[in-house]
Amino acid sequence: MKKILITGITGYIGGTIAAKLLDKKYNVVGLIRNEIHAKELATLGVETIVGDIHDETVIQSAIQKVDAVIHNADSADDAYAIDSIINALEGSGKTLIFTSGSAIFGGKENGEKSDFVFTEDIPLNPRLEMASRVLINDYVIQSAHKNIRSIVIVPTMVYGRGLGLKQDSIQVPALLQFSKEKGFGIYFGKGENIWSNIHIEDLADLYVLALENAKAGSMYYAENGSSTIKNIAETISDKYSLQPAQSLSVQEAVNRFGAAGGYFGFASNSLCNSDKAKKELGWNPQHLSIEKFI
Secondary structure, X not given: OOEEEEEOOOOHHHHHHHHHHHHOOOEEEEEEOOHHHHHHHHHHOOEEEEOXXXXXXXXXXHHHOOOXXXXXXXXXXXXXXXXXXXXXXXXXXXXXXXXXXXXXXOOOOOOOOOOOOEOOOOOOOOOHHHHHHHHHHHHHHHHHHHOOEEXXXXXXXXXXXXXXXXXXXXXXXXHHXXXXXXXXEEEEOOXXXXXXXXXXXXXXXXXXXXXXXXXXXXXEEEOOOEEEXXXXXXXXHHHOOOEEEEEEOHHHHHHHHHHHHHHHHOOOOEOEOOHHHHHHHOOOOOOOXXXXXX
């Protein structure tokens, strides 16, 4: 494999994966919505295709020109886009890496703690709100029967400075901004809910290893540490000289971040283990502390 198509290449994860692949002398192609970022990406050595992720003609044409696809563009909930990509890849033997999200582990615990640790061999029985994500993951994995080397990666709370055009993640910056507005680090309910986390560069390294070594029909959880939301809030208060961390209601989280963000992104648990990726792919993440990054 030499030529890799990345959707969501202007985003945080996609841009960092692209940078890692370019360092390893892969040819990288980015599917972008418009030409706004085309020149910036060209200076990085990225070839671009302008088109809509839901235009099947664009998808089929782009996939014909590459050896593998890494799908990041708002992918976890978009069944239409991944179906088009799988239809275009069917029978080709080419590689597809799909980006999911670890909110699938959430139990809508409203800030209460659950220390149950998910591994890839534990069947998921997701809440209704996350059921479609699990169905999409299963659909991607089963596409291995269509002669597609399909792989699913499930990132947890991602932190660190991105290497692409978008340098900031979602959860920590959002919590930081809300905390600055309130004047204190914020958590929701008891804030004892736990999220596994992973540094963006370690995550991108996992994608490269999966691209090069993973078997068809594989899934990998990506984490290297964990923290409660309350502990993250307390770290924000300390590092940014804010008032001591305080609890807000889960409803305030929903009002601020939407239902999925409030109930699952900041008030549910998302705890998993990444031993499978370390054992099968030789993945060796280097960053251990989200608190140190904050």
